[in-house]
Amino acid sequence: MRIAILGSGVAGLAAAAALQQSGIDYVLFDRDANPLDGGAALILWPNALFALNQLTSEKISEIAQHPLKTGVLLEETSTLLLQLPLHWMKEEFSRYPICVRRSHLLHWLWDILDRPKIEQDTAIHTEMGRNQKIYVEFGSGRKDCFDGIIAADGIHSNIRKSIYGHLQRPTRYHAWRAIIQNAYDIQWDMAEYWGSGRRFGYARIDADHLYWFATLNYRWMQKDDQSFPSIRHQFSNLPDSIQKWIDHTPNHEIFSHSIYDIAPGYPLSSGPLLFMGDAAHAITPNLGFGGCLALEDAHVLLHALQQEKDWQKACARFAVLRKRRVAHMAKFARWLGEFSQIENHLAIQLRNKAFSLAPNFASQKVWRKLLTYNLLPHHKID
Numbered sequence: 097m098r099i100a101i102l103g104s105g106v107a108g109l110a111a112a113a114a115l116q117q118s119g120i121d122y123v124l125f126d127r128d129a130n131p132l133d134g135g136a137a138l139i140l141w142p143n144a145l146f147a148l149n150q151l152t153s154e155k156i157s158e159i160a161q162h163p164l165k166t167g168v169l170l171e172e173t174s175t176l177l178l179q180l181p182l183h184w185m186k187e188e189f190s191r192y193p194i195c196v197r198r199s200h201l202l203h204w205l206w207d208i209l210d211r212p213k214i215e216q217d218t219a220i221h222t223e224m225g226r227n228q229k230i231y232v233e234f235g236s237g238r239k240d241c242f243d244g245i246i247a248a249d250g251i252h253s254n255i256r257k258s259i260y261g262h263l264q265r266p267t268r269y270h271a272w273r274a275i276i277q278n279a280y281d282i283q284w285d286m287a288e289y290w291g292s293g294r295r296f297g298y299a300r301i302d303a304d305h306l307y308w309f310a311t312l313n314y315r316w317m318q319k320d321d322q323s324f325p326s327i328r329h330q331f332s333n334l335p336d337s338i339q340k341w342i343d344h345t346p347n348h349e350i351f352s353h354s355i356y357d358i359a360p361g362y363p364l365s366s367g368p369l370l371f372m373g374d375a376a377h378a379i380t381p382n383l384g385f386g387g388c389l390a391l392e393d394a395h396v397l398l399h400a401l402q403q404e405k406d407w408q409k410a411c412a413r414f415a416v417l418r419k420r421r422v423a424h425m426a427k428f429a430r431w432l433g434e435f436s437q438i439e440n441h442l443a444i445q446l447r448n449k450a451f452s453l454a455p456n457f458a459s460q461k462v463w464r465k466l467l468t469y470n471l472l473p474h475h476k477i478d
């Protein structure tokens with residue numbers, strides 16, 4: 097059996113780890129010459145670390161050396177709204193979250209896979225052939241035949257578009273993110289400041305490096321300029337120490353993102369074709385969970401392949417096991433984006449009051465649902 101993995105981001109490499117553990121041959125493709133490089137950082141929550149541990153035979157201590165042990169949600173004035181239950185996560189899910197450079201995570205996964213070749217080509221579309229085979233047509237003109245395909249080509253997936261059309265849904269806010277060095281004077285390992293129609297957050301990567309992100313509603317931006325310097329003044333209420341890091345970030349190192357998600361409910365598999373990661377279920381980044389879901393996907397694929405030796409049956413099983421989970425996360429992340437970007441002052445005051453009065457058990461209940469997928473040890477498999 098030979099499977100094509102189209103896209104070598106988090107979802108593609110994690111899928112390769114699942115196939116490798118299952119003894120299945122695969123070929124990795126990516127449209128970029130250096131797909132492992134670049135990008136900012138990802139927060140990986142305990143569910144993702146559990147999945148990664150299963151996929152890499154317990155080697156994650158190598159990348160999980162800087163656990164995030166303190167985390168808060170604050171008003172821009174630094175008034176505390178909520179403590180993130182990170183010690184509770186450690187007790188309940190055995191791990192603290194971490195923040196890792198995307199390139200570090202991808203190189204580390206690629207090393208574990210024994211550095212497979214990544215063929216540079218752009219997948220255009222797929223087509224069913226005879227004898228259960230499936231063809232991929234690439235941008236170079238190449239047409240190749242496989243026993244199965246994993247479409248892991250991200251939120252703008254050509255493969256998904258060629259079958260289901262354009263499914264991305266816009267949001268009313270934009271995001272920027274970057275990594276800075278020499279950030280020593282930080283109080284919390286992770287924090288998020290909520291203002292009116294804007295947010296700013298950070299997470300510690302290691303002793304020297306910090307990842308920060310910012311979001312702003314479009315109506316505060318100029319139509320033709322999405323650069324961070326053009327809206328920098330919107331974040332002038334943040335504490336001075338934070339403004340200092342922002343100003344130390346070189347403009348060319350700040351990534352700018354229009355934020356979309358994919359409406360949930362579309363099939364995650366079709367015969368020998370499987371969708372994973374953002375190609376299957378891109379969610380808005382309000383929880384920092386999209387990459388985590390891609391790692392869960394790969395763990396569930398590994399499980400499905402242990403249950404079903406037939407590729408198409410394993411794909412169908414994967415889709416059944418993932419359907420509810422990814423739909424729930426898409427809905428929750430989208431709702432959280434709307435809720436956190438509100439501008440009405442009365443609504444903001446009510447929201448903040450509700451957060452500051454919320455009992456610990458209520459926050460833990462929400463987090464338990466967010467962090468639980470159906471292969472966590474204490475969860476019953478559907």
Ligand SMILES: Cc1cc2nc3c(=O)[nH]c(=O)nc-3n(C[C@H](O)[C@H](O)[C@H](O)COP(=O)(O)OP(=O)(O)OC[C@H]3O[C@@H](n4cnc5c(N)ncnc54)[C@H](O)[C@@H]3O)c2cc1C
Nearest residue numbers: 103105106107127139218219250373374381384386387388
């Ligand atoms: C602002 C922001 C903050 C985020 N923060 C977090 C976070 O803290 N934690 C978290 O878990 N997630 C976070 N996410 C989400 C996370 O980045 C994505 O969910 C994750 O990167 C998806 O991985 P993927 O492999 O599915 O897609 P991608 O990372 O997009 O990888 C797709 C790969 O496919 C390749 N490709 C694309 N088209 C083709 C084609 N036609 N043929 C061949 N190759 C192709 C691309 O070059 C790329 O290498 C954030 C996202 C944003 C925008």
